[in-house]
Amino acid sequence: MEDARAVINGFMEQCILSGKINPASGIFLMKNWMGYKDTVSIEEGVQTTEPRRALTAAELPRLTAYSKQTEQD
Helix, strand or coil: CHHHHHHHHHHHHHHHHHCCCCHHHHHHHHHHHCCCCCCCCCCCCCCCCCCCCCCCCCCHHHHHHHHHHHHHC
């Protein structure tokens, strides 16, 4: 069953790439029948030279106090 599905998926892709199937229709069919999904990739373009570290449990209360102080200003 999986082999047949793989053959049909490959055939569909080749039909779309060769222009036998409208790309919009092919994408629609592949999303609905073959489990294809739209994905968005967000990459950070700014490189940081400083290493980042996680706050320790002792530092967390100070962060809360700092945020309350900045809200009052």
